[in-house]
Amino acid sequence: MNVKGKILIADDEPDIVEIIRYNLTKEGYEIVTANNGDDAIQKAKLSQPDLIILDIMMPRKNGVEVCEILRAQPAFKDTVIVFLTALSDESSHVKGLETGADDYISKPVSPKILVSRIHAMFRRINKEPEEKVIKIDNLEIDPVKFEAKVDSKAVVLAKKEFELLYLLASKPGRVFLRNEILNQIWGNDVIVGDRTIDVHIRKIRQKLGIDCITTVKGVGYKFTM
Amino acid sequence: MNVKGKILIADDEPDIVEIIRYNLTKEGYEIVTANNGDDAIQKAKLSQPDLIILDIMMPRKNGVEVCEILRAQPAFKDTVIVFLTALSDESSHVKGLETGADDYISKPVSPKILVSRIHAMFRRINKEPEEKVIKIDNLEIDPVKFEAKVDSKAVVLAKKEFELLYLLASKPGRVFLRNEILNQIWGNDVIVGDRTIDVHIRKIRQKLGIDCITTVKGVGYKFTM
DNA sequence: ATATTGAGTTCACAATTTGTTAATATGTGA
DNA sequence: TCACATATTAACAAATTGTGAACTCAATAT
Numbered sequence: 321m322n323v324k325g326k327i328l329i330a331d332d333e334p335d336i337v338e339i340i341r342y343n344l345t346k347e348g349y350e351i352v353t354a355n356n357g358d359d360a361i362q363k364a365k366l367s368q369p370d371l372i373i374l375d376i377m378m379p380r381k382n383g384v385e386v387c388e389i390l391r392a393q394p395a396f397k398d399t400v401i402v403f404l405t406a407l408s409d410e411s412s413h414v415k416g417l418e419t420g421a422d423d424y425i426s427k428p429v430s431p432k433i434l435v436s437r438i439h440a441m442f443r444r445i446n447k448e449p450e451e452k453v454i455k456i457d458n459l460e461i462d463p464v465k466f467e468a469k470v471d472s473k474a475v476v477l478a479k480k481e482f483e484l485l486y487l488l489a490s491k492p493g494r495v496f497l498r499n500e501i502l503n504q505i506w507g508n509d510v511i512v513g514d515r516t517i518d519v520h521i522r523k524i525r526q527k528l529g530i531d532c533i534t535t536v537k538g539v540g541y542k543f544t545m
Numbered sequence: 546m547n548v549k550g551k552i553l554i555a556d557d558e559p560d561i562v563e564i565i566r567y568n569l570t571k572e573g574y575e576i577v578t579a580n581n582g583d584d585a586i587q588k589a590k591l592s593q594p595d596l597i598i599l600d601i602m603m604p605r606k607n608g609v610e611v612c613e614i615l616r617a618q619p620a621f622k623d624t625v626i627v628f629l630t631a632l633s634d635e636s637s638h639v640k641g642l643e644t645g646a647d648d649y650i651s652k653p654v655s656p657k658i659l660v661s662r663i664h665a666m667f668r669r670i671n672k673e674p675e676e677k678v679i680k681i682d683n684l685e686i687d688p689v690k691f692e693a694k695v696d697s698k699a700v701v702l703a704k705k706e707f708e709l710l711y712l713l714a715s716k717p718g719r720v721f722l723r724n725e726i727l728n729q730i731w732g733n734d735v736i737v738g739d740r741t742i743d744v745h746i747r748k749i750r751q752k753l754g755i756d757c758i759t760t761v762k763g764v765g766y767k768f769t770m
Numbered sequence: 771a772t773a774t775t776g777a778g779t780t781c782a783c784a785a786t787t788t789g790t791t792a793a794t795a796t797g798t799g800a
Numbered sequence: 801t802c803a804c805a806t807a808t809t810a811a812c813a814a815a816t817t818g819t820g821a822a823c824t825c826a827a828t829a830t
Contacts (some may be wrong), residue, residue, distance in 0.1 A: 444619050479779055495691040513780055518817060520778085535815060537787060538704040556824060703788055741790055743806060762798070773830070778823105785818070796807065 321434040325442055326350045326367060330360035330386065331375035331404060340373065344436055357381025364390055370440055371400040373425075392509075400441050414418075426506075454489050457545050459532060461489055468526055480505065481524050484517075488533060497540040549668060550573045550667055555585035555611065556600035561654070565598065565741075566657040580664060582606025589615055589624075596666055597627040616645040617724040618735065623667050670724060676754060679714050680756070682770050684757060686714055695753055705730060707751050709742075713758060713768040722768040742766075 327349050331337050334355070339536055341351045352367045354360040358380045364372060368409045372390070374383035381389075391394040403424040406428055425437055454461040460469040477485065483505050488496060501517055502510075521533055521541060534544045557579070564657050566576045577592045579585040583605045589597060597615070599608035606614075615621040619768050628649040628739055650662060679686040685694040688711055693700045702710065706731050713721060726742055729736075744759055746766060759769045 378809085480778070493690045494693070495689065508817070512778090514783075516820095519780085519819085522818065536704075539691055541797060542690065705789070737789085738791065740792080740806085744790075744808085747807065747809095760806070771830100773801085773828100775806080775821100776826095778825090780823075781821090783820075783825075784811105785816105787814105787816075789812105789814070793810090796805105798805085800801105800803090 325370040325439070326347045326352065328352045328354065328360065328364055328367065328369040328372045330354040330363075330373065330383070332356055332358070332378045333375075336375070336404075340434065347435055347439075349438070357383070357386045361389055369399065370397070371402065371438065373402050373404060375404045391413050400417065402437075402441065407500065438510065445483045451515060454486070456492060456532075459489075459528070459530065459545070461486055468528070470530060475527050475529075477524065479526060481520055481527070484520050485524050485528075485533075488541060492543045492545065495536050495540050501540065524541075550595040551577065553579065553585065553589055553592065553594040553597045554575045555579040555588075555598065555603065555619065555663070556584070557581055557601075557603045557609070561600070561629075561652070564654065565657065568660055572660055572664075574663070582608070582611045583642065585611050587615055593620065594624065594755075596627065596663065598627050598629060600629045600645075612646055613722060613724075616722060617728055619728050620731060622661070625667065627662075645720060645725060647716075647719070680713070681714065681717060681768075684714075684753070684755065686711055686770070693753070695755060700752050700754075706734050706745055706752070710749050710758075712751075713760060713766060717768045717770065720765050722760050723766040726765065752769075 324347070327344055329337050329344075331350060331379040332355050333338075337353050339353070343348070345351055352363050352369060354363045356379045359453065360372070360374065360378070361381070374386055378386075380397060385515050387401050387403070390399070390401070394456055399402045401511045402422060405424050407503055423441065425434060453463070460472075461482075462468070463482075464480075466482060468477055468482065468485065484501065487501065487504050498502075498514070502512070521535075525531070525533055532543060532545055534542050536542060552569055553596070553729075554562055554565050555578070556565075559762050560654075562578050570576055573662070574648060577588050577594060581586045581604045585597070585603070586606070591665060599611055601608040603611075612626050612628075617627070619659070625644045627647075628646050629652055630649050631652050648662070648666065650659060678688070683696045686707075688707075689717065691707060693702055693707065693710065709726065712726065712729055721729075723739065723742060726736070731737055746760075750756070750758055757768060757770055759767050761767060
């Protein structure tokens with residue numbers, strides 16, 4: 321079987337690492353392992369994996385720290401990072417996802433679930449960068465031409481406005497939390513005031529002239545037609 | 546074999562504990578034991594098990610009390626709690642399920658049945674923790690879209706209302722204590738009056754227009770269709 | 771070099787929605 | 801029936817978002 325992808329597993333418990341390695345190797349993935357935070361960063365840089373599984377609790381930098389460090393580097397911008405967390409530890413989930421992880425898997429890990437989740441992740445990775453035109457009703461958004469059309473009439477949007485609209489329209493109906501929007505459009509580390517999003521939303525609504533963005537108070541915004 | 550999960554057994558009869566421990570250890574579970582109510586609470590907090598087996602009749606806080614206390618803490622939100630009851634004692638069943646238990650097993654325990662029930666429970670636990678759409682009859686609750694539908698007709702719920710409905714509907718039939726609801730939706734430290742919950746419940750009932758939340762006097766609320 | 775323009779942001783305040791409380795009514799079980 | 805818990809209602813408080821105007825900063829034009 322040909323190699324489906326390269327995965328880095330970082331966990332200080334050898335047993336866990338072995339279970340995961342065994343199951344994923346069997347599925348055709350190439351596996352690299354690390355047993356502490358610093359090691360994980362080293363190995364990540366060396367082997368440039370497609371996906372990184374990070375235990376939260378590790379000696380010498382925990383998973384969250386490792387994730388932050390890696391995410392700060394352009395080389396790992398698109399690398400999928402998955403956290404391993406104790407089932408109960410909810411704060412880690414939140415913290416993890418806020419830190420730029422793509423998903424988390426709860427321990428104890430069931431091999432079956434692990435494998436299916438990893439498969440799913442790779443499916444997402446391989447799905448070509450969806451720079452594709454979105455068409456919903458009389459609205460058309462073309463990320464290549466950087467252009468939006470309402471009733472075939474072009475609407476000029478500023479960069480941020482366009483990105484925001486594209487983000488929301490990419491998953492119609494789904495609510496994007498303000499945090500999520502900030503991370504997606506502005507980046508993890510940029511700090512902008514709370515009203516900023518509102519102002520851009522308003523401009524989009526204004527310019528498009530159609531009511532396609534719904535406010536979900538206390539939660540975020542969603543695209544609806 | 547790798548550890549499938551951690552189970553806490555609380556029963557004051559050493560024989561019972563040993564039978565259960567033996568059988569579940571053989572199946573690859575990690576076992577923690579307690580022999581009275583207070584001890585059970587202690588051990589639960591310390592070892593954070595995935596599943597707790599509680600005898601109803603125990604010295605120093607009975608099973609129901611232990612369950613109530615644990616359920617009031619967010620850390621045990623997703624912990625599966627199973628009661629051990631004497632076969633005859635039907636009122637315990639009722640009381641138990643009303644208190645937030647997920648299942649009960651009748652004594653005397655047949656090892657075979659015990660193991661299969663526990664397996665089943667763990668299958669449920671491992672079902673991905675992802676927020677997923679709840680569909681019950683003509684009601685649909687989508688946490689991603691933050692939207693509820695009755696007969697395919699969207700109903701607009703405020704944040705708290707939605708969270709509350711989602712909580713109740715996530716385990717249909719299970720009673721949520723007022724305490725539990727407070728901890729889940731408002732958080733440990735926030736203090737709000739008792740009537741607040743009622744008001745939100747009422748709004749949900751009103752907005753949905755269907756009778757799906759049942760009041761359990763003196764205990765809490767449960768979702769029923 | 772200086773003015774102009776527009777994106778992006780921030781701010782203060784208005785508008786609105788949501789959440790909470792308190793007071794009263796209603797219902798239910800011992 | 802009498803307590804007690806919940807339902808209901810409306811008034812109030814708090815939180816969140818919308819809005820218009822001003823400001824910063826580059827890029828571009830004059």
